[in-house]
Each structure stands twice: as structure tokens, then as C-alpha cells.
Amino acid sequence: MTRYGKIDPGKLVVTVLMGAISLFFLIPLFWMASAAFKYEKDVMVFPIQWIPKAWNAVGNFKAVWMADIPFYTFYWNSIKIAVIVTLATVVFSSMAAFSFTKLNFRGRDLMFGVLLTFMIIPEQATLIPRFMFIRWLGLYNTHEALIVTMMFSIYFTFLMRQFMLGIHTDFLEAAKIDGAGYLRIYWQIILPLCKPILATVGIIKFIWTWNDYQHPLVFLLDKDLYPITLGIQLFKDDYADNYAVLMMASLSAIIPLVILFIVLQKQVIKGISLGGVKG
Template sequence: MKKKLDISKVLFTIVMLALSIFFLVPLLWMISASFKFEKDVMVFPIQWIPEKWNIVHNFKAVWMGDIPFYKFYFNSIKLASIQTLSTLIFSSMAAFAFSKLQFKGRDFVFALVLSFMIIPEQATLVPRFILIKWLGLYNTHAGLILMGLFSIYFTFLMRQYMLGISNEYIEAAKLDGAGYFTIYWKIILPLCKPILATAGIIKFIWIWNDYQGPLIFLTDKNLYPITLGLQLFKDDYADNFAVLMMASLSAIIPLVIIFIILQKQVIKGIALGGVKG
């Protein structure tokens, strides 16, 4: 019986390894192509390790060319960082209120807030567009940031996590004279690091990869995030895949770095969330 289990584990590992390699092939090809001369990109069979390297030229074309790639980079970092931080703060506050505070109509209000999750984002585009224009925030980063300050989904996620935190911590803090904000800031948040890291990474990736919002609410190219900036590269370098792949590779580097730094917290948050859910 033990031998059969061992064989099944080995086979499962081999299958998962094969699938991992299969899904990594496009990424590996992108990295390889970004280091090559244009004439070598479409050579078949694929030269995974370039015979001639053209990293410097491709790097300069992306970062020091006519298209201000560094501006797109800065805009994306600005939008993603501010919206991620604000979502973690406001959603965690709401989650704390819905999970640990007792007030009249709490469950009804939470159910009402949760019901808005069923409304497709596309259905609210026109009302949001009218509102942002009326506020004078059209074609500004402030308009995009305002729409991303809060997330119902992450409020729900954090509330479910906080329900698993014992109320004894709160009762002990109250006996020591701590107020609700002190309890939230010094007790609840430190215990929620795994779910905060998970929510932070997901939110950052969502904003970093957002194409629809900036496309509709921004017209000034100097305000474009990296998603719209890559479209400009596609227009100007349509016949130069090496430069396009270097731009694409540069675009995903921050996501990879953030995941590497916070991966332990993310895995812990997903595991605990699955058990508590």
C-alpha cells in the first residue's frame, strides 16, 4: 500500500512538473527574445540561449527611446501603491467593524454591502464616468485613485479571516483600557499579516494590469500607466519583437519582486483562509 502511495506521489509530481514547464515556456521565450537581435527572435528551432546578445540596445530602446517608458512605470507604481494601501486600510477597518464590533443592523448592512459584488463592473462604467467628470477628476490620477480606495471583495475576505481571531484578545485589551482603534491597529492588524499580504498582492496586480480604467478615464499620454504605455510600444515597434519583449519583461519585474518578498505570507494567508473558510 505504501509503495502504491509513493508511486502515485512520484507520478503526480512528474505531471505537475511537466505542466509547470509547459506554462513557463511563453515566459522563458519572452525573456530569451528580449536579449536577442530582432533577426534572431523568430529563428526555428528556438535558440533559448542567444548566440549574440543585444541586451543593451533593447534596454536603451525601451528606457531611453522616444516613448517615455519611465513615466508609464512611475504612473503605474503611483496608482498601484496608493490604491493598494488605501484598500488595505479602509477594507480592514470595515472588516474589523463587521466582524468584531456589535452594533444594530450590522449583519444587514454587511449583507447589503456584499450584494453589490453581484453587479458587474462594466455596468457601472457610465455612472462612474459621469460622476468623475462632474467632480472635475476626469483625465487625472485622482479620479482613478478615488474609484479604487475601497474593495468589497477584500472587505469580505478580511472579515472572514478576522472571524477566526479569538475575541479574548479584544476583551483583554478593553480591560487594559484600550479603545477600538487601538485594538484594531495594535492587536487585529498584526494578527492579520497573512491576509493583508495576500490582499495587497492581488490588489497590486489588479491595478498594475488594469487596462479598462485608464483607457476610459485618461486621455493625456503623460498620465498613462504601463498597460497603455505598452500599447504605444506595440504601435511604434510592431516589427521589432525584441524591443517589445524587453518592454514586457520590464513591466512584470515589480510583480515578481513583490511576490518573492511576500510569498510566505501569501501562502500562509491562503492556507489559513482555506481552513477557516
């Protein structure tokens, strides 16, 4: 709609086109949800039965959550790792961003520039050195290995720094006059003003950690320590011919992410848009 109340044909076409593209990308998700509630014999029926004629949701649910494979253990491991890693990333990245924007010390800009250069190094290129470092620390085959290797992020430090550049220094000067130290300024002034970007970093990091497959595969051996990503691989081995059970496991794995994004999607969009235009 234009400001005169008329429909803009160009924007209408773009909106319809983007809606169609979005629906196209959601088709695999719809198929997965549909297959999770079917009997195995109905999964590969063509044309696709988007609404199952015969429902087997209870049977597939029991096969996932009450079978010999401890799916609930994988779920708890993923929640534990994702929550700890997310909280640690938010704290360390926000403190680093605060230092690079509001503290004046010699070599600050040079240090930040050097830090940014590490963003161009592929993560896989440092996998072997990190593996050797974890073995040296004695953390191999523990959740602590995943937490240590994933809780620091140059990207999120950069994103938060861009956001904090838009916070006027008058707030800090006023706090200093009142006798506040840097820790109090960071905790009581900077963090409350950074809620959009904190929510964005938290959600994205949680999703990345929850979906991570590479790090658990490299640093974990015991199945009792597996997160949900490796747990689903065990289902694939035991239920290779039962797509209904596999789809129920996959659907169960993504439900927390879908709920999290639906509830906090406005904060994600706001934080990314604001963080991208600051500085």
C-alpha cells in the same frame, strides 16, 4: 514520501504532472525573456533559440528606456498608482472587516449581506456610472480618478472578514478592560494578528492595479499620465515589427511583480489558505 520513508507512487505522479503543466505555462514567459535579449532577425527563428547566439540586450534596453517614448514616466505612474491604491485598499478593507466582525451594531449582518450581493455585479456594468461620477467630481484625466475608483474592494473586505472571524474575542475583551478604545484595538491588536492576510491582500491588489488596462484607458487622456499598461501599447504602435523591443518592454514591466511574488509568496499562500477556512 510516506511516514515510513517510502515513496508514494500516486503523489509522485501528481507532482511530476503538475510540474510539467507548470513548465508548459511558463514557456511564453521564457520565450519573452529570450526574445528580449535578441536581435530582431533572430526572434522568429525556428527552432527557437532559447539561449541567444547573438546578444542585443543593451540595444533593446536603450530603445525602451532611452527613446522618445518616456517609458520611465509610465513606470513611475504605475508605481505611484499601485502603491497608493494598495495602501488605501488595505486600510479601508481591514477597517470594514473589523467593523463587521468585532463591532456589534444593529443591522450589521444585514448590511454585510447586502454588501456581498454587489459582488455578483460585473465591474463593466458600473463603468458608465463611475465615469459620470468622476466627471462630476472634476477628476477626469487625473490619477486621482483611478485611485478613487479602485481603492475600495468588497472582495478583499470579505477575505479579511473571514480571517478576522478566527481571532478570539478574548483579546478584545482584555484590551477593553485595560481601557483601550476601538481604534487602539484595531491598530495595536487586530492588525498585528492579521499580517498574513494583510500581505496577501496587498500583494494581490498591487498586481491587479499594476496590470489594470481598463480603468486607465477610460479615465486618462494625457500620455504623460499613462501607466505601464497603456505605455506598452504606445510601444506596440511604434515598434509593431520589432518584437525584440516589445519583449524587452514587456519584460521590464513584469519584473517588479515577479520579484514581489517571489519574495512574499509564502505570505500569499498562507493568507489565502487561512482566510479561506475561517468563519
